[in-house]
Amino acid sequence: MSLPPLSFVTGGARSGKSAFAERLARLGPATHGYIATAEPWDEEMRDRIARHRLDRGTGWHTVEAPLDLPAALSQTQGAVLIDCATLWLTNHLLADHDLDAETARLLDALARHAAPVIIVSNEVGWGIVPDNALARRFRDAQGRLNQRLAARADLAVAVIAGLPLVLKGTLPGGMA
Amino acid sequence: MSLPPLSFVTGGARSGKSAFAERLARLGPATHGYIATAEPWDEEMRDRIARHRLDRGTGWHTVEAPLDLPAALSQTQGAVLIDCATLWLTNHLLADHDLDAETARLLDALARHAAPVIIVSNEVGWGIVPDNALARRFRDAQGRLNQRLAARADLAVAVIAGLPLVLKGTLPGGMA
């Protein structure tokens, strides 16, 4: 079975969601795009990005896009993996951009993209209410974004301990 | 298929659990009760309550019940949605009430209610152990309450990114 037009992969930190999404992307044609939203603003983040790149292996055409996912999507051909919606949202929130407008632009670009897209996101709302207001705003915005992405997705999966839990659609053959 | 006697809907913050529970309630007869447990003690909370009310739309008979859910239940006829167990628990915790006794009273009122009840709750224990002792107490109390409600429920659903994951029972037709 081939990749659906839009796959949404969510989960907690270090749940194996990126690795799962990469396996999903490899079901597509040999070349696949990778849109990285992380910005290496400190050493911990640089380490994390380097480790992700190492885990990912070769065969990816990488585009860096901390903010402008629609432009990055238009630069890729074939199946593309966006990792991840959470850092993209964080970057826009810290830049004080209009999150609803940016989300609308993203959803529009995803709908117009001709090849399969896999987008990775995070679950961040399963803990105690955070003390600080910015964290609460982010948590709300992430929750709303995940709902909107999942509503559009043909396949939606939560990853727990590396294992996929299908929320919507059907896993392509070879991923069960 | 009609609504089961007791439905339990849980999930993270901004997971779409309230919207899902409202769709569930609308499967019942035209009039449905809504028991709100939120108290508007600050502007952020007032905004949140107003947004929820707006999302909910018309056709609800609303009863405010920050603490006494059994009394509120006895004031409603037909299917009723309680949103949510988490704020109810928080209100009792902050008032230093006996949580086990209040939970027993709630479970008893749920069992006696003649019409279908849908109760919304939150998952709050999937993060790092909180620093402060009150948050840890709340986290434990919420986990225990969710276990007790789910044990009584005919239908139990976790909502992730707006999508229902059935934990127990079967989704009524039109909700799958």
Add this chain to the structure above:
Amino acid sequence: MSLPPLSFVTGGARSGKSAFAERLARLGPATHGYIATAEPWDEEMRDRIARHRLDRGTGWHTVEAPLDLPAALSQTQGAVLIDCATLWLTNHLLADHDLDAETARLLDALARHAAPVIIVSNEVGWGIVPDNALARRFRDAQGRLNQRLAARADLAVAVIAGLPLVLKGTLPGGMA
């Protein structure tokens, strides 16, 4: 149906995962081992351990093993429940041990154990990124450990509100 060689039970705090794992263990022969990883370093922890012991009831052969799970495993016969991987990991992290080496030793001991093993762990990565670096390190280590345990397990279950959600394998009869 009998117990699979390795069962992995994960979930949030106070989700009922220990109680579920205990029910699973009781499907095995009459005597079952219990390996406790908790260390009673403060009153809250002593209370928690005592409450768990009370909940568990009789019929368990308990071994305390805050750090050396392989040695503890070699002291038990029959089905054994390890509760939990999270405290074991915390103990090694605080002792500044090599987590990868300890994990490899644990996986090796689990593979060599002749009788069924059930290991309980926690989901800790579904909240906001923690402020402090040690919490972030722990969160990453826990996520990686859960992935490795789940990859080896024959049965993997997430517990939400006391209810099991099968991630991998099949629940033994009597547990559905």
